[in-house]
Amino acid sequence: MDLTRLIYVSQPFGFDDAILSGILLDARKNNKRDSITGALVCRQDIYLQLLEGPETEVLAAFERISRDDRHLEIRKLVSRPVHDRIFGDWAMLHDPAKSWIWTQSELSEGALDNATPEEIEKVFENLAERVKNVSSV
Ligand SMILES: Cc1cc2nc3c(=O)[nH]c(=O)nc-3n(C[C@H](O)[C@H](O)[C@H](O)COP(=O)(O)O)c2cc1C
Numbered sequence: 001m002d003l004t005r006l007i008y009v010s011q012p013f014g015f016d017d018a019i020l021s022g023i024l025l026d027a028r029k030n031n032k033r034d035s036i037t038g039a040l041v042c043r044q045d046i047y048l049q050l051l052e053g054p055e056t057e058v059l060a061a062f063e064r065i066s067r068d069d070r071h072l073e074i075r076k077l078v079s080r081p082v083h084d085r086i087f088g089d090w091a092m093l094h095d096p097a098k099s100w101i102w103t104q105s106e107l108s109e110g111a112l113d114n115a116t117p118e119e120i121e122k123v124f125e126n127l128a129e130r131v132k133n134v135s136s137v
Contacts, residue, residue, distance in 0.1 A: 004055040006062055007078040007120055009112055010047045010071040019070055027092040036061055037085050039093040039127055045104050046097065047071055050124045052085050078117045086128045095127055
């Protein structure tokens with residue numbers, strides 16, 4: 001089946017555990033319905049999310065997400081057809097960004113603007129590799 005993979009970055013607005021839980025609840029409920037899988041890397045200063053699934057559903061989810069006031073400065077980084085999912089088992093994996101992603105100062109110095117789409121996808125491939133043996137949600 002042909003799939004679309006979309007990755008965007010945004011700036012959390014009002015980031016705390018309760019907000020994050022609410023986002024993940026919405027995401028997992030809808031994504032199960034829409035055959036979307038993916039991962040949300042989140043930290044005080046960044047959301048970096050990968051969505052993959054049927055094109056229509058992924059674009060519709062991104063439309064809703066773009067209008068969500070729980071984040072700002074939403075910027076699409078990657079959008080392309082793919083044959084395989086990276087996060088096949090995960091309606092939305094949540095990962096608190098640790099040292100393996102860019103630091104806050106690297107980000108403010110434009111690390112993401114200088115990264116190629118391949119490098120950005122690699123962040124998620126590494127994440128999937130790290131969680132391979134963890135039970136999925
Ligand atoms: C950082 C972030 C990530 C989100 N991820 C998803 C997602 O993967 N799928 C989804 O359907 N909604 C996601 N949402 C929620 C949507 O913006 C929106 O609130 C939701 O899709 C509306 O669902 P409803 O129509 O069932 O109320 C996300 C929101 C934020 C702020």
